[in-house]
Amino acid sequence: MNIGIVGGGAIGLLCASYLSQHHDITVFTRRNEQAEEIRASGIKRIVKGETVQAAVHAQAGITGVFDLLIVTVKYHHLQDVLDKLSTLPPQRILFLQNGMAHLLDLENWKTDHSLYIGVVEHGAMKVSDHEVSHTGIGVIKWGAFHHEETADIKNVLNESVSHFQMIYTDEWKRVLEEKLLVNVCINPLTALLHVKNGELIANPSYEHMMTCAFEEAVSILSLSEKERLWLHVVSICEKTADNQSSMLQDIVKGRQTERKAIIGYLLKKAQAQGIAAPHLTFFHRSLEVLEKKQTKSFE
Structure with a gap:
């Protein structure tokens, strides 16, 4: 072709x-x-x-x-x-x-x-x-x-x-929702904390923050099989433990992130459904601030 x-x-x-x-x-x-x-x-x-x-x-x-x-x-x-x-x-x-x-x-x-x-x-x-x-x-x-x-x-x-x-x-829409769930659990936190993916499950405090994002996103998307989906998120962290997420790479290089496509979409759905999403709101606003700053390097 x-x-x-x-x-x-x-x-x-x-x-x-x-x-x-x-x-x-x-x-x-x-x-x-x-x-x-x-x-x-x-x-x-x-x-x-x-x-x-x-x-x-x-x-x-x-x-x-x-x-x-x-x-x-x-x-x-x-x-x-x-x-x-x-x-x-x-x-x-x-x-x-x-x-x-x-x-x-x-x-x-x-x-x-x-x-x-x-x-x-x-x-x-x-x-x-x-x-x-x-x-x-x-x-x-x-x-x-x-x-x-x-x-x-x-x-x-x-x-x-x-x-x-x-x-x-x-079933591309279901696949898209599950990928969105993984993205919203991993990308914003790695960008805000400046850590590689594996750190989110290696550090109990980081993992707790990730579970908060997970719970809000699952509720907004009305997803079932929460246990399977959480194990899936954890498995992605394990498989990509040494990777920098795309959102972290964007922040490090002073570029605009995909927060609107990932967190912004979820917040719009949450607002339409009357669902509170305080953690996702905090992540979204924090990333917006970071995007306006030039980060020198990733260590």
Whole structure:
């Protein structure tokens, strides 16, 4: 397939690198400098101590018609991307954003494109404009946002390569909610405390704070199977113990975080349902303050 990847961040580079093994890939970046570097050097992927080079096309801006477009930008860049996508001929677009705030944007987006939603369960860290470290091997689960026919691309995407499976599911919303639960338990606290993921379960005080976020989020999302979900959150902390969360990386590098997509979405739902969420409110406001400060380094 001819696949376009919108976004040159960690997930965009990771998807482009793996999918280039079987497909013709074009990466669309915001900066021309990054596109030039990718064209010149390809994408360097580091996984389990091994380095793999992938040759892909790259350009700034978004143009053309593809068998599939995969949008990997963070939520706070999404509206600009939607405006650009609105100018393109109808095509299939898969959105891979953290949180769930983007669902509201897509519901209100008047478009003839066929829309799909995905959940990324990989860990990745952008090392440079053309390098990505695959820090945690998982899967991408995706489904049709508007119940479009998916048989052909489902079969193609299910042709998995080593360490990179794309699995179709009709239960994408449940998967998204469970990923949101993990994100809201881990990301804000690691960013506020400046700790790696494993510290949240190694330190009893941190773990207590995480359970507070968990209880509020489970209530807001009306999720059952609390015991299973808590064990799932803990298992993610264990598997990614040495990782810096994406939100922590954003704070360290002085960038805007995904708090609106993750905590902001939950707070809107809580307000609509009349549910108190004091801990999530505190995390949200604290992160907003931190985003306005330049953190020098992570130690």
